[in-house]
Amino acid sequence: MTTLTVTDLHKSYRLRSGARVTTLQAVKGVSLELSPGRTVALVGQSGSGKSTIAKILAQLERPTSGTITLDGAPVGTRGRALAHYRDHVQMVFQDPFASLNPFHTIAHHIERPLLLHGRATRANLREKVCELLERVNLSPATSFLERRPHELSGGQRQRVAIARALAPEPTVLIADEPVSMLDVSIRLGVLNLLARLQREENLAMLYITHDLATARHFSDEILVMYRGEVVERGPADDVILNPQAEFTRQLLIAAPEPGNNPRFLAEAQRRGVPMPDHLALAEENS
Amino acid sequence: MATSTDPTSAVPNSAAPTAGTPGRLRASLRRLATPSLVIGAGLVVVITLFGLIAPFFVADPLAISNLGMAPPSAEHWLGTTQTGQDVLAQLAWATRGSLLVGVIVAVLALFLSAFFGILGGYLGGWIDEGFSLFTNVVLILPGLPLMIVIGSYVQQRGLLLIAFILAITSWAAAARVLRSQTLSIRTRDYVQAAKVAGEKPHRIIAVEILPNLLPVMSSGFVFALITAILGEAGLSFIGLGVVGTQTWGSMLFYAQNGQALTLGGWWWFVPPGLMIAALGCGLSLINFSIDGIINPRLRTAPKAARSVRRAEQGAERADDSEATTKEVLA
Numbered sequence: 001m002t003t004l005t006v007t008d009l010h011k012s013y014r015l016r017s018g019a020r021v022t023t024l025q026a027v028k029g030v031s032l033e034l035s036p037g038r039t040v041a042l043v044g045q046s047g048s049g050k051s052t053i054a055k056i057l058a059q060l061e062r063p064t065s066g067t068i069t070l071d072g073a074p075v076g077t078r079g080r081a082l083a084h085y086r087d088h089v090q091m092v093f094q095d096p097f098a099s100l101n102p103f104h105t106i107a108h109h110i111e112r113p114l115l116l117h118g119r120a121t122r123a124n125l126r127e128k129v130c131e132l133l134e135r136v137n138l139s140p141a142t143s144f145l146e147r148r149p150h151e152l153s154g155g156q157r158q159r160v161a162i163a164r165a166l167a168p169e170p171t172v173l174i175a176d177e178p179v180s181m182l183d184v185s186i187r188l189g190v191l192n193l194l195a196r197l198q199r200e201e202n203l204a205m206l207y208i209t210h211d212l213a214t215a216r217h218f219s220d221e222i223l224v225m226y227r228g229e230v231v232e233r234g235p236a237d238d239v240i241l242n243p244q245a246e247f248t249r250q251l252l253i254a255a256p257e258p259g260n261n262p263r264f265l266a267e268a269q270r271r272g273v274p275m276p277d278h279l280a281l282a283e284e285n286s
Numbered sequence: 287m288a289t290s291t292d293p294t295s296a297v298p299n300s301a302a303p304t305a306g307t308p309g310r311l312r313a314s315l316r317r318l319a320t321p322s323l324v325i326g327a328g329l330v331v332v333i334t335l336f337g338l339i340a341p342f343f344v345a346d347p348l349a350i351s352n353l354g355m356a357p358p359s360a361e362h363w364l365g366t367t368q369t370g371q372d373v374l375a376q377l378a379w380a381t382r383g384s385l386l387v388g389v390i391v392a393v394l395a396l397f398l399s400a401f402f403g404i405l406g407g408y409l410g411g412w413i414d415e416g417f418s419l420f421t422n423v424v425l426i427l428p429g430l431p432l433m434i435v436i437g438s439y440v441q442q443r444g445l446l447l448i449a450f451i452l453a454i455t456s457w458a459a460a461a462r463v464l465r466s467q468t469l470s471i472r473t474r475d476y477v478q479a480a481k482v483a484g485e486k487p488h489r490i491i492a493v494e495i496l497p498n499l500l501p502v503m504s505s506g507f508v509f510a511l512i513t514a515i516l517g518e519a520g521l522s523f524i525g526l527g528v529v530g531t532q533t534w535g536s537m538l539f540y541a542q543n544g545q546a547l548t549l550g551g552w553w554w555f556v557p558p559g560l561m562i563a564a565l566g567c568g569l570s571l572i573n574f575s576i577d578g579i580i581n582p583r584l585r586t587a588p589k590a591a592r593s594v595r596r597a598e599q600g601a602e603r604a605d606d607s608e609a610t611t612k613e614v615l616a
Contacts, residue, residue, distance in 0.1 A: 055478075058478075058482050059482075060478055060481060060482065082484075083484055086482065086483070086484045090482060090483075091479075091482050093475045093478070093479055094475075095475055098474055098475040098476065099475035099476050099478075099479050100476055100479075101476040101480075101494055101497075101498070102476075102498070103497040103498055104493075104494075104497075112480070112483055112485065113483040113484065116483060116484045116485065117484065161479070164479065164483065165482075167483075168483070168484070
C-alpha cells in the first residue's frame with residue numbers, strides 16, 4: 001500500500017495590483033502523512049489554505065517549496081511519472097454542480113478515467129461503469145448512464161464525482177469539502193459512503209472540511225489550519241475534547257454543535273425526531 | 287453505523303428512468319422555437335434554397351438582348367438590365383455568389399478566432415500575451431479601408447482572395463469573446479477534474495471545453511456571415527469586388543453604373559437590395575435567439591411557463607424551510 005508524505009510545504013502567490021507586487025503566503029510549512037486505512041481531516045476557516053493543499057496534492061498547482069513523496073520516492077510532475085501519480089492519488093471536488101461537465105453524459109465521466117488508467121477495455125467498459133455506479137449507490141446504474149449532470153440531484157452528482165475519483169483505483173483519496181455544497185439532509189449519506197469506500201479499499205484519505213463535528217466522527221487525525229499554518233494536530237478526539245490552540249477553541253465555540261446541547265437533544269426527543277448516527281454516537285462517547 | 291443509502295437521494299433514483307427521450311427532445315425543440323428563430327431561419331432557408339436551386343432553371347444571366355431596361359413582364363419576371371440581361375437570372379446567380387462568399391468567410395473567421403481565442407485562453411502565459419496582442423492589432427485595423435487598399439492593390443481578384451481579405455479583417459472580435467469564455471471555463475472544476483483524471487491538454491480543449499463554447503461559436507459564425515456578405519456588397523459596390531462571379535454587390539454596382547435610378551429601373555436595384563436586407567434580418571433574428579439561449583437573463587418565457595416556474599419556486603421555498611426546521615431539530 002501507498003503512503004503519501006508531505007514535508008514542509010509552502011505555497012505563495014504573487015498578487016499584482018498596478019505596479020505594486022505583493023506575495024500572499026497561502027500555505028506555510030505544512031507537513032502531513034496519509035497512510036492506508038487512515039483518514040486525516042484538515043480543518044480551518046475559509047482562506048486558511050486547505051483547498052490550496054488539496055490542489056497541490058492533486059498536482060493542479062505547483063508548491064513553491066517542500067517535497068511530496070509517494071512511498072518515499074519523490075513524485076513526478078510530468079509525463080509518465082505524473083500519470084503514475086494520478087493512478088494513485090485522486091480527488092473529489094467541492095462543488096458537484098461545477099465538477100461535472102454539463103455537456104457530457106454520466107457514462108462519459110466514468111469511462112474516461114477507466115480508459116485513461118487502463119482499468120477497463122472497450123469490451124468491458126459498460127460493465128465496469130455500471131459496477132462503479134452501483135458501488136456509490138446509484139442504482140439501477142443503467143438508468144444513469146445516458147443522463148446528463150443537470151438531471152441529477154446534488155447528492156447524486158457528488159456520488160458520480162466519487163465514482164469518477166475511484167475509477168483509476170487510487171490508493172490515496174483527497175476529498176475537498178465533499179459535502180459543503182450539498183443539502184444538509186443528504187450530507188451524512190455521502191459521508192457514510194466515503195467512509196465505507198475507504199474501509200473497503202483501505203484508502204488513505206485526506207478529508208478537508210470546516211465542520212468539526214464530521215471531522216471528529218470520520219477521521220483518525222485532525223489538523224487545524226489557521227492562515228496557512230497548522231496550529232494544532234493530533235488524534236481526532238484529543239483535538240476536539242482537549243483543544244490546545246487558541247484558534248481551535250474559537251472554532252469549537254463558533255460551531256453550533258447541537259449534539260453537545262442538552263436542550264436541543266431533549267427537544268428533539270420530545271418531538272420524536274430521528275437522530276442522525278453521529279449525534280447518537282457523540283452522546284454515547286461523551 | 288448507518289447504511290450509506292439516505293432516503294432523500296434514493297427517491298429521485300427510482301423515479302423517471304430514461305423513458306421518452308424523443309418526447310423530451312420535442313419538448314426542448316418547442317421551447318427553443320421562438321417566433322424570432324422561426325422567422326429568421328425561414329428567411330435564411332428560403333434565400334439559401336433560392337441560391338442553390340434557382341440558377342439551374344434560369345436563362346444565361348450574361349446573355350445580351352435588344353430588350354434593354356424592360357420592366358417586369360411574363361417573359362422577364364424581374365425585367366431586364368440596360369443591356370437586356372435578365373434580372374431574375376442575375377439575381378439567382380448573385381444569391382449563390384454572395385452566399386458562397388459569406389460561408390467561406392464565416393468558416394475561415396471561425397477557424398481563425400477559435401485558434402487564437404481558445405488556444406491562447408487555454409494555454410495562457412506568453413502564448414496568450416502574443417495572441418492577445420495580435421488579436422488586438424487586427425481588431426483595431428479599420429476593416430473597409432483595409433479591404434479597399436488590399437482590393438485595389440491586387441489585380442486578379444478571385445472569389446477566394448476576396449473571401450480571404452474579408453476573413454482576416456473580421457475574426458478578431460470573435461476571438462476575444464472566445465478567449466474570455468475559455469479563460470472562464472478553464473478554471474471550472476470539471477476541467478480541473480479532467481486534468482486530475484489524466485486527460486491530455488488537446489483532449490481537454492476538444493472534448494471538455496469546445497462543446498461548451500458551441501453557442502458562442504455559432505453566434506460568432508452567424509455574425510461573421512452577416513459582416514462578410516455586407517462587406518462583400520460594399521466592396522463590389524465601389525467596384526473592388528470579386529471579378530468573374532456575380533454577387534448582390536456587383537449587381538448593385540452595375541445598376542449604379544447603368545443609371546438604373548435615373549432611368550427609373552427600380553426592378554434592377556431593388557431585388558438585390560431587398561435580398562441583402564432580408565438575409566441580414568434573418569441572420570440577426572437567428573443571432574438574437576442564440577443570445578437568448580446562451581444568456582438566460584434575455585430569455586423571454588411565455589406567460590404559462592412563467593406562472594408554472596413561479597409555482598415551482600414557491601414549492602422549493604417551502605422545501606427549504608422544511609429542511610431548515612429539520613436542521614434546527616437535528
